[in-house]
Each structure stands twice: as structure tokens, then as C-alpha cells.
Amino acid sequence: MITFPVRFRVRQIGIDGNTVGSSRILLCEEPGAFLIGKSQEADVPLTGDAVSRRHLSLVLSAEDVRVQDEGSTNGTYVNGTRVDEQVLAVGDQISIPGWILELLAAAESPASATRIAGVEVDASLVSRLVITDDDAPPPTRRTFPDAEFEGKETVGIEALRASGHPIEEVKFCAVGGGLGSFVWVDHLRCYGVPASDIRAIGTEEVCYQTYKRYCKNSQIPDHERLRSNALSRPDNIWGFPGYAMREVGKGIGVKGIFQVFGEPTLSESYTPRAGDVFDSLDVEAKRIGWSDMLLKAQVLGLRKTSDGRYAVAYKLWGGEASGQARNRFLIADAVHLSTGYPATRFVDDFQTFITNHPDARAQVANAYEPHDQMYVEAERRGGPVQFVVRGRGIVASRIIQRLSEARAKNPEIRILHSMRSAIGPRDGAVFRKARRLVRNNVEIQPFNWPKSCWGGDLRVEYENASEEDRGIMLSQLGGTTTAERSDWIAIAERGAEEGWYRPIYGTISDLAPLPPQGEKQPAGVQVSIDTQEGNREELNADYLVDCTGLIADIRRSPFLADLLDTYHLSRNHAYRLSDGRATKGGPTGLRCTNDFEIEGLRNGNGRVYAAGTITTGGPYLAVDSFLGLQYSALRSVDHLVTERIHKVRNLGPLRSLGGWAKWMTGARP
Amino acid sequence: MIPTLAGRIQTRLFLFLFIGIPITLLYGLYWTGWQWDWRTIQIFVWFLCTITGLGLLLDPVYIFLQTTRWDRDWPFAYQFFFSWVEFGIVFFVARAGLIPYLPEFAFQGGQGLWIATLHFTLVFVPSFLFLLGPLQAIFVRWRFKGGQFGKM
Ligand SMILES: Cc1cc2nc3c(=O)[nH]c(=O)nc-3n(C[C@H](O)[C@H](O)[C@H](O)COP(=O)(O)OP(=O)(O)OC[C@H]3O[C@@H](n4cnc5c(N)ncnc54)[C@H](O)[C@@H]3O)c2cc1C
Numbered sequence: 001m002i003t004f005p006v007r008f009r010v011r012q013i014g015i016d017g018n019t020v021g022s023s024r025i026l027l028c029e030e031p032g033a034f035l036i037g038k039s040q041e042a043d044v045p046l047t048g049d050a051v052s053r054r055h056l057s058l059v060l061s062a063e064d065v066r067v068q069d070e071g072s073t074n075g076t077y078v079n080g081t082r083v084d085e086q087v088l089a090v091g092d093q094i095s096i097p098g099w100i101l102e103l104l105a106a107a108e109s110p111a112s113a114t115r116i117a118g119v120e121v122d123a124s125l126v127s128r129l130v131i132t133d134d135d136a137p138p139p140t141r142r143t144f145p146d147a148e149f150e151g152k153e154t155v156g157i158e159a160l161r162a163s164g165h166p167i168e169e170v171k172f173c174a175v176g177g178g179l180g181s182f183v184w185v186d187h188l189r190c191y192g193v194p195a196s197d198i199r200a201i202g203t204e205e206v207c208y209q210t211y212k213r214y215c216k217n218s219q220i221p222d223h224e225r226l227r228s229n230a231l232s233r234p235d236n237i238w239g240f241p242g243y244a245m246r247e248v249g250k251g252i253g254v255k256g257i258f259q260v261f262g263e264p265t266l267s268e269s270y271t272p273r274a275g276d277v278f279d280s281l282d283v284e285a286k287r288i289g290w291s292d293m294l295l296k297a298q299v300l301g302l303r304k305t306s307d308g309r310y311a312v313a314y315k316l317w318g319g320e321a322s323g324q325a326r327n328r329f330l331i332a333d334a335v336h337l338s339t340g341y342p343a344t345r346f347v348d349d350f351q352t353f354i355t356n357h358p359d360a361r362a363q364v365a366n367a368y369e370p371h372d373q374m375y376v377e378a379e380r381r382g383g384p385v386q387f388v389v390r391g392r393g394i395v396a397s398r399i400i401q402r403l404s405e406a407r408a409k410n411p412e413i414r415i416l417h418s419m420r421s422a423i424g425p426r427d428g429a430v431f432r433k434a435r436r437l438v439r440n441n442v443e444i445q446p447f448n449w450p451k452s453c454w455g456g457d458l459r460v461e462y463e464n465a466s467e468e469d470r471g472i473m474l475s476q477l478g479g480t481t482t483a484e485r486s487d488w489i490a491i492a493e494r495g496a497e498e499g500w501y502r503p504i505y506g507t508i509s510d511l512a513p514l515p516p517q518g519e520k521q522p523a524g525v526q527v528s529i530d531t532q533e534g535n536r537e538e539l540n541a542d543y544l545v546d547c548t549g550l551i552a553d554i555r556r557s558p559f560l561a562d563l564l565d566t567y568h569l570s571r572n573h574a575y576r577l578s579d580g581r582a583t584k585g586g587p588t589g590l591r592c593t594n595d596f597e598i599e600g601l602r603n604g605n606g607r608v609y610a611a612g613t614i615t616t617g618g619p620y621l622a623v624d625s626f627l628g629l630q631y632s633a634l635r636s637v638d639h640l641v642t643e644r645i646h647k648v649r650n651l652g653p654l655r656s657l658g659g660w661a662k663w664m665t666g667a668r669p
Numbered sequence: 670m671i672p673t674l675a676g677r678i679q680t681r682l683f684l685f686l687f688i689g690i691p692i693t694l695l696y697g698l699y700w701t702g703w704q705w706d707w708r709t710i711q712i713f714v715w716f717l718c719t720i721t722g723l724g725l726l727l728d729p730v731y732i733f734l735q736t737t738r739w740d741r742d743w744p745f746a747y748q749f750f751f752s753w754v755e756f757g758i759v760f761f762v763a764r765a766g767l768i769p770y771l772p773e774f775a776f777q778g779g780q781g782l783w784i785a786t787l788h789f790t791l792v793f794v795p796s797f798l799f800l801l802g803p804l805q806a807i808f809v810r811w812r813f814k815g816g817q818f819g820k821m
């Protein structure tokens with residue numbers, strides 16, 4: 001049940017990432033739909049070049065509070081993930097260019113509705129405008145494509161035509177439009193499929209947009225290096241020549257080649273710059289005609305058709321069309337799903353904290369959501385600023401690097417690095433005869449899986465293993481690791497020596513807000529840690545950055561949840577090994593075959609494939625990586641060849657060499 | 670590419686057949702003044718066959734060593750180093766006259782060392798360069814199959 005008034009804190013964000021002016025509060029006193037945008041008719045008019053006239057609606061009912069994008073040009077984000085429609089929880093942040101709206105908990109009394117943490121806030125943005133009539137349809141009901149799809153496993157093409165929505169037919173459709181989709185389409189193109197037979201549907205203009213946003217949030221700007229192999233290049237299905245060779249003429253010169261030669265034992269592993277990966281993707285996108293194949297739209301549903309194909313329902317974003325004309329169908333013979341991480345979900349205690357203390361939201365952040373503001377504030381503020389960085393993975397390493405850079409502007413920034421337990425040099429994970437390296441209490445691995453998971457003996461063994469054995473291998477070989485980088489090691493060592501970096505071991509048992517005390521002492525967060533020695537340590541921090549990762553719960557994607565429910569699709573499961581016995585854990589990714597086909601969606605000659613993190617726990621360990629996306633694309637396109645029903649020609653040695661020569665010369669495939 | 674046992678064997682034989690043998694024949698012809706003198710040329714061919722044979726015997730050992738590494742990989746540097754170890758072993762055993770079908774005299778002195786080293790260099794350099802990537806351009810699936818050829 002929703003208690004009215006529903007409150008949003010509204011903050012304006014400047015170009016430098018700073019808050020402009022003080023927070024304001026938006027009060028929605030009754031159920032209804034509130035339009036936000038630049039237009040004069042908007043219930044809440046917001047300014048800014050990148051704000052659309054009709055940007056988003058807040059839809060409030062007695063059951064839930066949702067945000068709905070109104071086809072804005074630059075998108076609506078919830079906790080950093082672009083959304084079309086999303087139910088909000090207290091503490092969620094909606095961001096649109098230049099603004100952040102955050103759902104607050106219900107006020108204790110009407111009188112305190114305009115107070116945050118006891119401080120009176122400017123309530124000039126109060127909106128009590130649109131109030132729905134009683135007999136109007138409830139605003140939460142979606143009419144498209146429910147009228148055609150709801151409760152049906154198979155739909156007829158005639159019925160879809162009769163619906164009046166525009167229909168287009170193609171052979172291949174990639175849903176997502178991110179890196180996984182791009183790589184799959186790139187394979188199809190290099191195998192000889194013409195661009196006119198392919199459609200990619202995604203929410204972003206550029207295939208790496210979502211990826212780039214995650215990188216930016218987790219502090220990987222374009223000039224920083226990723227965690228990726230020289231030969232895994234998503235813009236080249238052959239992986240040759242690699243990024244290291246590309247860098248010979250610039251950047252680090254031939255050093256990269258020597259790194260590749262000796263890595264990972266004799267030299268630090270080579271990894272490409274984020275910006276170089278993006279540039280190379282731009283070139284390939286142009287070569288294969290990506291923009292001609294792309295539909296900028298949100299996919300709302302997928303159904304089998306009675307003639308052995310699939311109907312994909314989507315809603316166009318931005319562009320000319322408006323209203324019902326944005327709702328369309330695409331009919332395709334083969335569909336590929338690569339929708340990436342569903343909306344960000346946080347670890348439980350972090351979620352509880354932001355739910356109970358939304359007023360302290362600016363003091364805590366998950367590393368994958370936009371939080372640059374923290375660094376900017378810490379740099380600007382004189383005097384001591386204390387950060388707690390939680391987690392020991394690669395993202396924590398990057399955040400610590402960012403903080404050590406911030407120390408150039410404010411040398412009184414201190415880092416408390418919270419990790420569950422100390423790991424001794426001989427405590428690394430064990431898999432049969434091998435043990436993982438440990439440095440500075442962090443497990444070290446060049447990439448997010450042991451290298452042979454991509455193409456060595458572990459790939460073969462894992463693929464052939466039973467479901468349970470796969471689960472056990474996954475738990476043994478997985479785990480949080482970081483890359484061995486001399487600059488990161490130096491930061492930790494110098495910081496410990498100079499006293500501005502301190503690791504703390506133990507579990508975080510409590511998070512509590514610290515209210516501001518006068519001008520000098522802004523709000524903070526108190527972090528209680530139960531140390532391994534059995535003590536409780538209480539840290540008064542200014543900020544907490546949680547680097548424990550993203551939880552990829554595929555049910556959080558309404559599109560996938562609908563597919564799971566309609567076709568009763570199977571899912572993979574996690575397994576844990578305890579006392580020599582395997583116990584089954586919660587569900588993970590979508591179940592698929594070794595060729596990445598989702599068998600539950602097979603429909604006559606129609607085939608549906610998947611890739612990326614949504615296939616976690618499936619036939620391959622490193623699904624969520626550039627090379628893993630290429631592997632799954634290769635498997636699924638090869639499968640289309642073997643099945644001989646979609647007329648995709650095999651890529652044997654001669655055609656492969658020919659295709660590669662075209663890539664080298666920049667010729668269209 | 671992270672090799673598996675089958676992949677090592679197949680890639681080794683592939684490079685032997687398509688790079689090693691042709692280069693060896695040319696090299697042999699060069700030393701015989703571009704005359705087809707099989708009695709001389711066969712020394713080069715058998716020398717290369719012996720190195721390849723030794724490599725095939727050692728492949729399981731390399732695979733074992735890989736399993737003791739966390740990443741179960743095989744750095745290019747190791748590949749480089751062990752190729753020369755294989756060459757060195759065969760050369761010195763042949764020099765000691767312990768390989769019946771390789772005449773001892775061919776491996777004696779500075780001249781013998783020079784001819785064999787140049788031979789192996791000419792075979793090794795292109796093979797190694799091929800391994801670094803160009804094979805991927807011809808066989809798209811090779812890198813995911815641990816060096817094996819064919820379908821996934
Ligand atoms: C911070 C970070 C760093 C990483 N670094 C590396 C690295 O260095 N090397 C490496 O190999 N891998 C890396 N990865 C892993 C992986 O390669 C990337 O996450 C990659 O982007 C995954 O591709 P994807 O297609 O699965 O998802 P994405 O690239 O995220 O694409 C999915 C797209 O689908 C869209 N979408 C979702 N639902 C719908 C819908 N219903 N309708 C329309 N569109 C929809 C989303 O908006 C998104 O744009 C990294 C991941 C993260 C998070």
C-alpha cells in the first residue's frame with residue numbers, strides 16, 4: 001500500500017556533476033499520472049536542453065509507484081539503468097539529463113512532509129494537479145501488446161494485422177542492441193547475411209552505450225584500460241590483429257606486444273583502452289551498416305506465431321512517431337536475446353539501508369550507479385573526508401584509484417577498505433592442483449575467469465559436465481578477483497605507509513545515517529563492522545561506496561519475466577559445495593543448449609538464441625565478456641548453418657580468409 | 670589460444686605439414702645447389718620430423734604443467750622457449766650420434782650448428798607468427814577449440 005503524499009526529492013545536477021541549488025521536494029498528494037518534461041503542459045516542468053518536452057510520467061496508484069518514459073530522446077534511468085517502465089522502491093533514483101528524482105519514504109505526519117532528516121526543504125515544486133477520474137482506466141494497465149499477447153502462447157499473423165499496428169517482416173532479429181547483439185549481427189554479416197535481412201532492436205543509438213555507462217560509473221574513463229584480452233575484440237569476429245598490435249603506432253608502442261608475449265606470468269597482462277574499443281566498434285558498425293539495421297525501441301514482448309516464426313512487440317523511442325503509432329510488431333524467423341543486466345539490484349543490507357534512510361542516499365552509492373558527485377564534493381571540501389570502500393574486486397580497485405587521484409585536490413581524503421576477511425598468500429581459491437595468487441589480501445586473476453575457460457580444457461570440461469558439476473565448477477572457479485596492476489599495488493602500499501589507506505576485515509553489520517552537525521560537519525554514514533577477532537568497529541564515514549557488484553536477476557526484466565511465465569522456461573541454478581556435497585541454490589540464467597538455443601522457444605523452423613549475462617550458469621562460464629559474446633554468437637550462427645533452414649552459409653577456411661581480408665581493407669562484408 | 674592436448678597435437682602437425690615441410694625442402698634444395706639430392710635433403714626432413722616427434726611426446730607434459738597453473742594457460746613466451754628446448758635436445762642427441770637415421774657428421778662443429786640453427790629459425794619464425802593470430806583468420810573456431818580444427 002502506498003501512503004500519500006508520495007514524496008520525491010528533486011535535485012538539479014550541473015555539467016560538472018555538482019548539485020545546483022538546494023534540494024526541492026515534489027509532493028504527489030493523490031493517485032494519478034504526472035507528466036514531467038519541458039513542455040508547458042507538463043505537471044512538473046523541468047528545464048534543460050536534453051530534457052524532452054514530454055520526458056517521463058510518474059504513475060501513482062494505491063498499489064505502487066512507477067516511472068514511465070514518454071519516449072524521451074535522452075532516456076530515463078532508474079539507479080543508472082535505462083528503463084521504459086519500472087516500479088519504484090523507496091530510495092530509487094530516477095535520473096534524466098540534469099536532474100535526479102529520488103523516491104522518499106512516506107512522511108510520518110503530513111506536517112513533516114516537507115522535511116528531510118528533520119530539515120525543512122523548499123517545497124515549491126509541489127504538484128497536486130492531475131487527479132484521475134474514478135472511471136478512467138487504471139494508469140498502470142498496459143494496453144500494448146497485452147491485447148494481442150496476454151495469456152497466449154501462439155499468435156496468428158492475421159490477428160496482429162487486424163490490430164492495426166505496423167508490422168515488418170525480417171529473417172533475423174537481435175533484441176537488446178548492446179554488445180551481445182552487435183557481435184551476433186556482426187557474425188551474421190560476416191557469414192554473408194545481407195543487412196536487409198536483419199533488424200536489431202535496442203534502446204541505444206550506439207551498441208556500447210550501456211556498457212560505456214557502466215564503465216563511466218565504475219570509474220573507467222575512455223583513456224583507462226579495461227580488463228580484457230588483446231585478441232578479444234568485439235569488432236572483429238576473428239580476433240586478429242589484436243588491440244596490442246593496433247597500439248604499436250601510438251600509446252604504449254611495442255610494449256604491448258611484449259606484454260602479450262609474456263603475459264600473464266612474465267609480464268602484466270596487456271589490456272586495451274576503453275576508448276580504443278569504442279572507436280574500433282564505431283568503425284565496424286559503419287562497415288556492417290549497423291545504423292540501417294537498428295530500431296531504437298523498447299521490446300515489450302515476444303510470442304511464437306502460428307506459422308513457425310516469432311512476433312516481437314516493440315515501442316519506438318523518440319523519433320517522429322507518437323502515441324499508438326509507436327507500438328509495432330516485427331516478425332522474424334530467428335531471434336537473438338542479449339538484454340544485458342536487468343535493472344540494478346543491490347545487496348540486501350545496502351538496499352535495506354536506502355529504503356529506511358532515503359535521506360542519507362547521497363552518502364552511499366553502489367559503484368555501478370552514477371556517483372561522481374561524491375568525488376567532486378570530496379575534492380572541493382577542505383579538511384578530512386573519509387570514504388569506506390566495500391568489496392575487493394576489480395571495481396573496488398578502480399574506485400580506490402579514483403580516490404587516490406582525488407587526493408591531489410584534497411590530500412585529506414582517507415580510504416577505509418572494508419573486506420570480509422583477510423586472505424593470506426596461501427589462502428587463494430583452489431582448483432585441483434592449482435591455487436589462485438593473492439596479493440595484498442586480494443585474489444589476483446588477469447580476467448574474470450581463469451583463461452582456459454574461454455577456449456582451453458576448462459571450456460570443454462565445463463560444457464560436457466552435468467548440471468550439478470557445472471554449478472560446482474562455477475563456484476570453484478568464480479569469485480571476486482582483481483587484476484595485477486603495479487599502479488594499484490603501489491597505491492595500497494603507499495597509502496598504508498602514509499596512513500591514508502587502511503584495510504579493515506570483517507562483515508558490515510549495520511549502516512546508520514549520521515545527521516549533519518552545523519556547517520562544518522555535513523551528513524555522513526556510520527558503518528559498523530564485526531571484525532574477525534570478534535570486536536565491533538564503528539567507523540564514521542562521509543561516504544560509502546559499495547563495490548560488491550550487480551545482481552543480475554533476470555526476473556527484474558519485465559520482458560524476460562513475461563517470457564519465463566508464458567512459456568514456463570527452465571532456468572539454470574547455482575550450486576554450492578559444502579562438506580563434499582553439492583547443494584542447489586537459487587535460479588540464475590535462462591537455460592539454453594550448448595548452441596545457446598532456448599529450446600523452450602523453438603517453433604517449427606523458428607529459433608531463439610541468447611547471450612550474455614542472462615545465460616549465466618549455462619553451457620559456458622565466461623558468457624559476460626567480449627570473447628564470451630563472440631563465442632556464443634559463433635555457436636548460434638553455426639547452429640543456424642547446421643540446421644540448414646535459414647540459408648546461412650558456412651564460414652569455412654576460404655570464406656573466412658576472404659571475409660577477414662575484407663575486414664582488413666574496410667570493405668563491406 | 671589456450672591449448673588443449675588434442676589442439677596442441679593438431680596444430681603442431683598442421684604447422685609441420687604446411688610450414689615446416691615446405692620450408693625444409695626449400696632449405697635442403699638451397700644447400701644442394703638447387704639440385705634434387707634426396708640423400709642430403711632427407712637429413713633436413715628427418716631432423717624436422719624428429720623435432721616434431723619429440724614435441725608430440727612432450728605435449729602431454731606441457732598439458733600437465735598447464736594444469737598446475739591457475740589459468741591453465743600457456744604464455745607465448747613458454748611456447749617460444751620450449752620450441753627451442755625441443756630443437757636443442759634433438760640437435761645435441763643427433764650430434765652425439767644417438768639417432769640412427771641422422772648422420773652424426775652433419776651436426777658437428779660450428780658449421781653443423783649453424784646449418785641446423787638456421788634451418789630451425791626459418792621454420793620456427795613463421796610457425797610462431799602464425800600461431801600468434803593469422804591461423805584465427807583462416808579458422809574462426811580454432812581459438813575456442815584449444816587449437817583443434819573443424820566445427821565447434
Ligand atoms: C563495468 C563493466 C566492465 C566490463 N568490462 C569488460 C571488459 O573489460 N572485457 C570484457 O570482455 N567484458 C567486460 N564486461 C562484461 C561484458 O562484456 C559487458 O557487460 C557487455 O556489455 C555485455 O553485453 P550485453 O549485450 O550482454 O549487454 P549490454 O551491452 O548491456 O546490452 C544490452 C542492451 O539491451 C538493452 N535492453 C534491455 N532490455 C531491453 C528491451 N526489453 N528492449 C530493448 N532493449 C533492451 C539495454 O538497454 C542494453 O542497451 C564488463 C561489464 C561491466 C558492467
